[in-house]
Amino acid sequence: MxxxxxxxxxxxxxDKFTSGTHEVTADDIKRFAGEFDPQPxxxxxxxxxxSMFGGLAASGWHTAAITxxxxxxxxxxxxxxxxxxxxxxxxxxxxxxxxxxxxxxEVVELIPSRxxxxxxxxxxxxxxxxxxxxxxxTLTAKLMVARRAA
Amino acid sequence: MxxxxxxxxxxxxxDKFTSGTHEVTADDIKRFAGEFDPQPxxxxxxxxxxSMFGGLAASGWHTAAITxxxxxxxxxxxxxxxxxxxxxxxxxxxxxxxxxxxxxxEVVELIPSRxxxxxxxxxxxxxxxxxxxxxxxTLTAKLMVARRAA
Numbered sequence: 192m193x194x195x196x197x198x199x200x201x202x203x204x205x206d207k208f209t210s211g212t213h214e215v216t217a218d219d220i221k222r223f224a225g226e227f228d229p230q231p232x233x234x235x236x237x238x239x240x241x242s243m244f245g246g247l248a249a250s251g252w253h254t255a256a257i258t259x260x261x262x263x264x265x266x267x268x269x270x271x272x273x274x275x276x277x278x279x280x281x282x283x284x285x286x287x288x289x290x291x292x293x294x295x296x297e298v299v300e301l302i303p304s305r306x307x308x309x310x311x312x313x314x315x316x317x318x319x320x321x322x323x324x325x326x327x328x329t330l331t332a333k334l335m336v337a338r339r340a341a
Numbered sequence: 342m343x344x345x346x347x348x349x350x351x352x353x354x355x356d357k358f359t360s361g362t363h364e365v366t367a368d369d370i371k372r373f374a375g376e377f378d379p380q381p382x383x384x385x386x387x388x389x390x391x392s393m394f395g396g397l398a399a400s401g402w403h404t405a406a407i408t409x410x411x412x413x414x415x416x417x418x419x420x421x422x423x424x425x426x427x428x429x430x431x432x433x434x435x436x437x438x439x440x441x442x443x444x445x446x447e448v449v450e451l452i453p454s455r456x457x458x459x460x461x462x463x464x465x466x467x468x469x470x471x472x473x474x475x476x477x478x479t480l481t482a483k484l485m486v487a488r489r490a491a
Contacts, residue, residue: 227406228413230422243421251425252406256377259402263378271393272380275401277431 194268199311199336202267202298210261210294215249217288223253248285254292254328255280258319261294267315270337276312278332284325291322299331303338310337344418349461349486352417352448360411360444365399367438373403398435404442404478405430408469411444417465420487426462428482434475441472449481453488460487 195201217236224233228250231238239247263273286292300314313336319328345351367386374383378400381388389397413423436442450464463486469478 223406227410229410230413232422243424250406250409251427252402252409256373256400256402256406259400260377260379263380272382274393275432277401277429279427279429281427282425 194265196268196270197336198270198339199301199303199313200339202301202313202336204298204301206267206298208267208296210265210296212291212293213257213261214291215253215257215286215288217247220247220249220253220286220288223256224250227252244285247288249287251280251282251328254282254286254319255330257286257292258294258317258328258330261292261319262296262317266294266296266317269313269334271335274335276333276335278330281329282327283329284321284327286321286327290327292319292327294319308338309340310335312336344415346418346420347486348420348489349451349453349463350489352451352463352486354448354451356417356448358417358446360415360446362441362443363407363411364441365403365407365436365438367397370397370399370403370436370438373406374400377402394435397438399437401430401432401478404432404436404469405480407436407442408444408467408478408480411442411469412446412467416444416446416467419463419484421485424485426483426485428480431479432477433479434471434477436471436477440477442469442477444469458488459490460485462486 232242232244236247296317299316302312313334317330318326382392382394383400386397446467449466452462463484467480468476
């Protein structure tokens with residue numbers, strides 16, 4: 192099922208998108224942490240139990256990276272791809288082994304560029320949710336999206 | 342050379358930290374993108390040349406993950422580790438193959454917790470800089486840091 196290719200002009204505030212799902216394993220958590228966030232509570236079950244996480248937890252940046260994967264593979268199919276200029280991220284709860292994540296997104300603002308008439312900024316608010324419906328992360332991202340040629 | 346273990350109470354606004362460095366390869370960029378951000382401009386040199394990046398560029402989330410690695414391995418050595426509640430991220434320039442990144446950080450705010458006297462929030466502003474001195478990313482992160490026992 193092809194998702195429709197969306198330009199800035201096709202989007203409206205309030206448009207919603209739901210991604211597919213992604214299951215996280217303990218091995219994934221440790222592998223990501225070993226490369227990018229080598230702290231005991233992301234690397235070792237026993238050390239994690241002694242920490243304020245109370246058990247193995249994914250790096251927040253791992254949750255962010257999985258969120259991006261879910262957006263790219265099953266979020267809005269934006270013209271020119273998903274190009275972020277930045278955003279605000281909040282980690283609400285840890286991602287745990289065997290969690291199944293999905294991303295619910297909503298367009299919250301549309302800002303046409305004054306200097307570049309061929310593009311605009313789409314502010315997309317994404318909630319990353321686990322299989323129990325708990326929000327593990329919120330991300331409000333500024334995406335650069337191409338406009339339809341006049 | 343051991344870095345000093347820092348509690349909330351040891352930090353002051355204006356304190357600065359410089360990380361070690363990390364070289365990024367084209368293979369790293371493609372591997373991260375293949376797993377977390379599978380878009381042509383992060384995966385393939387030729388497709389990247391045709392894109393608005395004008396050449397292979399790392400996923401912003403890859404730059405963020407490398408920044409975390411540099412903070413964990415060579416930034417402030419915080420009591421209880423580097424525990425982020427969230428933050429604001431901005432990507433200023435692409436990370437390219439063979440870039441050598443480092444992270445310069447500064448404490449910009451210290452917020453004692455009212456409800457939890459054993460901790461506080463440290464607002465740390467980090468600039469990720471390449472070998473040409475160009476800022477590729479800024480991150481203003483809220484970190485939870487333990488207080489010294491009274």
